[in-house]
Amino acid sequence: MVGKSKSDLVFDVFVYVILTVVLLIVVYPLYFVVIASISDPLSVLAGDVILTPKNLNLESYKMVFRDSSVMTGYRNTIFYTVVGTTVNMVLSTAAAYALSCRNLKGKGFILGMMVFTMFFNGGLIPTFITINNLGLLDTIWVMILPTAISTYNVMIMRTFFLNSIPYELQEAAIVDGASHFNILFNVILPLSKPILAVMVLYYAVWHWNSYFSAMIYLSDHNKYPLQLVLRRILIQSQASEESLIDAQGTFNRMLQGETMKYALIIVASAPVLCMYPFLQKYFVQGIMVGSVKG
Amino acid sequence: MKKLLTMLTAMLMLISVLGAAYAIKDPIEFQGEFPFSEEPITLDVFSMRGVYAQGDFNELECWKWLKDKTNISLNFEAYTDDIIEEKLALKLVSNKLPDLFFKCAMDSSNVLKYAQDGAIIPITAYLEEYAPHFYYQIENDPSLKAFLTMSDGEIYGFNYIVSASNFMTPPVFVNGEWLAELGYDEVPEDLGELKELFIKVRDTDLNKNGEKDEVPLIATSLDNLYRLFSGAFGINTRGRTSVYIDIDDNGELRYIPTSDGYKKLLKYFNELYVEGLMYQEIFDSSIANMTAVGEQNRIFMGKGSQHYVGPTYKDKFIGVNSIFKGPDGYQLNADVGNPIFAMNTFITPENKYPEETVRLIDYFYSKEGVELMFAGFEGVTFERNEKGNPVYNDYVQNNPDGLLNEEVLGKYIPWGGGANPSMAEDHVFGENMYSDVEKAVCKERLKYGPEVVWGKFNYTDEEYQRLSIIENDINTYINEMRAKFITGDADLDADWEEYINTLNRMGLEELFTIYKSGLDAYEKAIAE
Known part of the structure; x- marks a missing residue:
């Protein structure tokens, strides 16, 4: 002072x-x-x-874990998140790198097609029928493959590769005889940790929270992700007017639901909350420190 | 003298009630013989699984038992009610129909739509021969027949019948200690005296916490309170299932929300609300709200289940037998529901064994079938009381794993909450689901119900289309205005005319014409 x-x-x-x-x-x-x-x-x-x-x-908490579907849901969500995010990252990085190359032929067309999907899509029923014809219905892959790439995220990565990493670095590598793989793995990716961290976070949180495609495409309760299980428990704890038919049961369920919903929030969001501190350091880290001089 | 008169009226009413209103009969004993199919057959079933169903829906004890008895095995695809609608819609567009839709409650308008799409088939021709128990109810209750028969003259599905007398009219209860403390033997019938009582409750610190925070009147929704009082204003004379239309004193069809009685009821509610005699958060009340106030020991009088006030003070409450009497002398318990609920079980054109399927579903309308559906297995989940009625046994009521009654049953039977092709009636459901206080008060209040309780009307396809356009807007507006009139945001004298005019502009006349033709069709179907 x-x-x-x-x-x-x-x-x-x-x-x-x-x-x-x-x-x-x-x-x-x-x-x-x-x-x-x-x-x-x-x-x-x-x-x-x-x-x-x-x-x-x-x-x-006892009630949450007594419901065996919560544990299977947990297991499934972890699987969908880990595998899904891995697939997302591999494909997005590959796409973003290719689209950031200056000498890729037909780049404009490919980009245009990708952007098109951001504004127009086939709608729920045609998508459902397509998924059905692909034989993906009610398999675990329906949670991973149809959403293998998010166009929006690819755009962010591509912009980062283009704008935040000086092209001179890539030129220098090419002069040294590096292939595209060398450039991607030894030059681009090490310099892109912040954007990779952000992407992992985006994708992982998205997978963790997603329930809609599971609701539409999955029938087997053993494949349901955690969010769908939680959604069911929450909706069912909300008593309706007609429930006077079975007032005692309705009352008990309402009462259970009252604290169970808080327990569910903790159970469902604890893992994601734990992820933030580990990724956070990448957000604040300086990026280009010392790579290019004047 | 007054008492004698009341008793006489009560008896007259009781007689007319027995004569006309509740034609739903107790389920008859199983007639027919097992097995239902000579050869073992398997049906693919798309089903709703109730909230309480436990584990794999295919593994319920009930299905194993039925398979042994009937030779029919069922292969289920079952979803909880939070996602059933999406799944049902996708099922119908993906052209992979099951053999049977089970426990999937549908509005009559949807039933008609799916019937026209050819997704479900009529069962009219099978009923008399293959569904003796269900047919017995249809034969005895013309209103059930009127409900089930679509505008094309066919019956497509099995419906849920909820005839337990405790459900027909909900309990009303009052804090007995407080009532005595204020010097009353019973809750007054006259609405003016009732208001005086409420004022005393408001101004006396009955729970002795130093604050005047007692709530004289509470329910889980405004609709619930409305139905408690509408009979006293001479409206809703055809029961609570028909919310917006009834028959007036001259025997004419009446649209209730523009009627004089409705306006007077709103006036009364407005007084109660503004003077703090009614729960102030009534417009978005819920069971949780009611329990919250109940646990703070603030409820004087409430409507709904006694459970809703919470376990701490629950036992202080006694039933209210008084039927309220309005300023114009009307005295009726209009809060009586029709036992006929939506259809929920349908056979599709894919089904190669419609006769066998009809027999199987019909079993749930027999006495034994009802016991199976709601109580499970004798010796395992229930035992019989002195009346021979099934009562959940100790394993269910005080489950060693701490499960709720319904959760224990969820391993055995498909009921588990939601609609069923069966009957929730007195000898199983009524016996197990309600407290003695509730049973007594409901039985008493039911005596003062309307002579005729309407169910839902059926309309033609075009009428349903017009209804879906007009009805929703009008009902939303009515609910909005009802709240405003009660809170005083809109003035009942100054704004009433504008309210009627707006309704007319929204197409009230056409709506009324459609209702009228619905009633004509209903009456015609009953007369047949």
């Missing part, structure tokens, strides 16, 4: 107060999810759970 004028001090205090308020607004809902998930559902409903968990119990 040495050397700070009074007005600086006031300003600092002001900034800290605002930041603290913003922090609380952001953190409190997350904190509430955690404490609600380990509280008694009736206390949550009655609004007693505000700052600390009430009538601590892990019943909701």
Whole structure:
């Protein structure tokens, strides 16, 4: 605090107060999810759970994991995410590199075709019939192959390869006799860690959260991803008007659902949350440090 | 004297009720013989699996038992109700029809559409010979026949019948201790006196927490409260299933939301709401809302299941037998539903064994079939009480793994929540699903129900198309305005005319004509 004028001090205090308020607004809902998930559902409903968990119990987690489809869902989602992201990364990198080469013939046409798919598609039913005719229906590959490439992500990577890596580096490699594979693996990729990290994150989170294609194309419950299982549990815990037919069952399910939904949020998002810190360093790392001099 | 009169009226009503309204009979004992097919056959079935179904739907004990008995095995493709609609639509476009759609509840308009597309076949010709139990109900209840018969004169599906008397009219309950504390023996019938009672509740700290936070009147939705009071204003005289139309005092078809009684009801609700006598979040209330208020010990009177107030104070509540009486002397429990629910089980043209299939489904309408559908197996999931009715046994009620009743049953039977080609009636469902307080109050309130309770009407194809265009907009507008009139955002005297005019501009006249022709068709079908 040495050397700070009074007005600086006031300003600092002001900034800290605002930041603290913003922090609380952001953190409190997350904190509430955690404490609600380990509280008694009736206390949550009655609004007693505000700052600390009430009538601590892990019943909701027990219920989540008692449902065997949650564990199979977990396993499937991890599989779809890991394999899917790998396929995505290999294909996207290959496509983006090829499209960033200056001497690729017909580049404009290929790019045009790819961009076209961003604006127009066949619609749900024709896509379904195509998938059906390809024999992909109700196989695990339907979760991976039809979405093997995201045009948008390829565009981002291509732009990065073109604009952020000086062409002089590639020229230098060509002079040294490097093939396209050499250039890609030894020049481009090592310099593209940040964009690769971003892409991995994009793709992985997308796979982790996706449920719609599973809902349409999968019939076998043992292939359902976690999100679809969670969706079912959540929807089913919402009681409808007609449920007076079986009021006690409806009530119990509503009560279970009340804290189970918080437990589900934690169960479903913990792995993705864990991924961020490991990838985060790439976002802030300087990219081009020292590669080209003046 | 007053009591005598009430009793007389009650008896008269009871007689007329028994005479006309609930023609759905108890299911008859199984008549016919196993097996249903000489040769073993297999059917591909597309089915909804209920919320509580456990494990692989193909492995339910019920199917194994039926296979042994009937020689019919079922091969299921089953989906939960959150995705069944998408799956059903894709099934129909991909031209890979199963032999049977099971537990897939469909509106009559959709049934008609699928019938015209040739995705399902009529079963009319099979019913008398192969479906004795279902046919028995159709024979005895002309309104069931009217509901099932599409505008082309054919019957396409099996429907769900929910005739448990506790379901027909929902329970109403009040905090008995508070009622006594305020010096009342019972809840007053007169709406003016009822309001005075509510004011006392509002102004007395009955739960002694130092705050006047008691909620005199609560339900899980505004619709629920509306139905509790509509009879007192002489509207909804044909029960709750027919929400927007009924018969007025002159015997004419009436559109309720523009009627005088409806306006008076809104006026009453507006007073209750503005003076804080009604749950203030009623417009987006839910079971969870009701439990939240109940757990804070703030509920005085509520409608819905007694379970909804939460376990802590549940036992303080007693049933409300009073049927409310409006300013014009109307006194009726209009909140009585029609037991006839949507069709949910259909045979497709792919099915090579329609006779056998009809016999199999029809089994669920026999007494034994109903027990199988809702209670499972004697000695395994239920035992019989002194009346001979099945009651869930200890394994179900106090499951060692801590499962809910329905979850335990989910391993044995296909019921598991949702619609069924069967009957949720008193001897199984009524016996197991409701508390004694609820049973008593429902039985009492049911006596004051309408003479005739309408079901859903059937329309022709063109009428359905017009309905889908007009009805939705009008109903949305009506609900919007109902909320505004109750909160006071719209004034009942000043804005009422504009409200009627807007409805007329939206096509109310055409809508009413369609309703009228629906009623004509319904009455004609009943008369036949």
